[in-house]
Amino acid sequence: MRNALITFILPFLLPFTVFLSPAYGTSHLVIDEIGREVYLPSSPQKIVSLAPNITETLFALGLGSKIAGVTLFCNYPEEAKKKPKVGGLINLSLETIVSLEPDLIIATADGNRKETIDQLEHIGLPVYVINPRNVMEILGMMSHIGMITGREREAERLTRNLVERIENVLAHREGLSRPRVFMQVGMDAMISAGRNTFLNELITMAGGDNIAGDSAIRYPRFGTEEIIIKNPEYIIVSSMKKGDSLKRAREMWKRWDTIAAVKNNNIHIIDSDIITRPSPRIISGLEELFTIIHPEALQNSGAN
Numbered sequence: 001m002r003n004a005l006i007t008f009i010l011p012f013l014l015p016f017t018v019f020l021s022p023a024y025g026t027s028h029l030v031i032d033e034i035g036r037e038v039y040l041p042s043s044p045q046k047i048v049s050l051a052p053n054i055t056e057t058l059f060a061l062g063l064g065s066k067i068a069g070v071t072l073f074c075n076y077p078e079e080a081k082k083k084p085k086v087g088g089l090i091n092l093s094l095e096t097i098v099s100l101e102p103d104l105i106i107a108t109a110d111g112n113r114k115e116t117i118d119q120l121e122h123i124g125l126p127v128y129v130i131n132p133r134n135v136m137e138i139l140g141m142m143s144h145i146g147m148i149t150g151r152e153r154e155a156e157r158l159t160r161n162l163v164e165r166i167e168n169v170l171a172h173r174e175g176l177s178r179p180r181v182f183m184q185v186g187m188d189a190m191i192s193a194g195r196n197t198f199l200n201e202l203i204t205m206a207g208g209d210n211i212a213g214d215s216a217i218r219y220p221r222f223g224t225e226e227i228i229i230k231n232p233e234y235i236i237v238s239s240m241k242k243g244d245s246l247k248r249a250r251e252m253w254k255r256w257d258t259i260a261a262v263k264n265n266n267i268h269i270i271d272s273d274i275i276t277r278p279s280p281r282i283i284s285g286l287e288e289l290f291t292i293i294h295p296e297a298l299q300n301s302g303a304n
Contacts, residue, residue, distance in 0.1 A: 030148060033131040033141065034109050040126050043150045044104035048097055051089060051108040053279035054130065055080050057142055058106075060158055060280045061151040068100045076273065076281070092116050098123060106130065106145065135201055135286075138278040139163065162283045166205070169290045172297045173207040179293055181208035182222075182232035182261070185272075187239050187248060190222040198282065199238065202275055206289035208234065228259055234293055235261040238272040245269045268292045 026042040046068040049055040055074040058067055064079055069086045084100060087093040089111040097105065102125060107117050109131035120127050128148055132141040139159045146155020181203050185191045193199030194215035203210040211230040212220055237249045246269045253262050261267060270292070275285035290297070 027126075030128070032129045033144065034129050036127075036129060038121075038126055038128060040128060040148050041103045044102075044148075046100065046102045046104070047149070048086060048100055048102040048105045049074065050086070050092065050105065050112050052076070052273075053277040054106045054108060054145070055083075056277065056279035056281060057145050058149075060142070061146055061149065061154045063149055063151060066149070068102050069097065094119060094123070098125070104128065104148070132278045133196075135166075135198070135205070135282065138282060141278065142280065158280060162280060165283050165287065169206065169286055173205075173290065173294065176207050176294055176297060178207055178209040179233040180211050180230065180260075181234045181236060181293060182211050182227060182230070184235060184237045184249075185219055187237060187245065187252075190224065190227065191219050192222055193238075194218050194220050198278065199275055202282070202286050202289055203293075205286055206293050208289070208293045224256060228256060231258075231260050233260045233264070233266060235259075235267045236289070236292060237267070237269050238275060239269055240272050 027039045028042060029037060030040050031037055045066060047058060047063065047066050048069040049058060049067060050071060052071065052074045055067065055070045056076055058064070059077050059080065067080075067083055070080055070083045071092070072085050072088050074080045074083070084096070086096045086100070089108075090113055092112070094116070097120065105120060105125055105127045107127050107129045109129050110133075112129075117127050117129060130141045130144065132138040139162060142159050143155050146152050146158075183193045183199050183203060185193060185199070192212035192215075193203075193210065194212050194217045196216070197218050200210050200213050204213070211227075211232050212222070235249075235253060237245070239245050246267070249269060250265075250267050253259070253267055256262055270285070270288055274281045274288065
């Protein structure tokens with residue numbers, strides 16, 4: 001299992017980043033994850049992160065002290081909350097970013113405006129853009145960030161650890177049934193996760209059958225009748241809300257007691273940050289989904 005998975009993952013860990021040639025000073029010309037050429041310093045000292053998953057990855061690579069600015073949504077780890085804020089994912093403050101004098105800005109294609117990236121580039125600031133679209137590309141993204149920040153060894157250790165944790169889930173999943181799962185995105189509507197989402201991939205990897213997995217719409221809206229017909233065995237609510245979220249969710253669903261998940265009290269809450277952010281914590285989301293969908297595996301083997 002281990003060798004097979006490593007072989008499968010290796011193409012994603014090979015960098016999109018290509019060091020083409022030395023340039024002025026200690027900078028190098030690289031290609032980012034959307035094919036842009038950009039000059040980056042060999043050892044950046046002031047990094048601005050334009051997305052929460054980037055911030056989490058930088059901290060995981062031991063670069064917390066090099067982070068000069070983050071977005072308003074960068075809430076993990078706790079130290080990220082203390083960093084200077086440069087605005088939201090979309091409404092970034094160019095003036096604030098420029099004032100921080102970064103020698104590296106890391107942006108995301110899925111969240112930041114292209115116009116903002118172009119403006120920063122026009123100003124003369126180096127912007128590296130990431131674009132992970134699945135779990136394996138998330139691992140690749142960590143490798144790429146490690147390369148452009150001089151933390152290759154830390155990135156290798158991080159990704160290998162995450163690969164081992166994925167392997168552990170896949171190994172314990174073998175031979176188990178695939179229960180039907182309805183992932184409710186948020187507490188206030190019957191919105192689920194379609195085919196081209198991290199959530200669908202995680203449910204599948206965790207050994208579940210996503211009842212919305214055949215939808216080409218990323219986040220389709222469901223009617224209660226359709227959910228009743230599909231009859232999920234587990235309902236998992238992805239929410240950032242704390243407190244009595246589980247109680248609220250069970251209260252909301254109890255009127256449809258013909259649904260297997262409701263009848264068997266298989267309604268669960270999961271923190272949306274660990275299953276929608278393409279960061280190292282997404283593997284924690286995979287592990288939590290596995291323990292929800294397959295509690296029998298946890299009881300029988302003691303797997304974490």
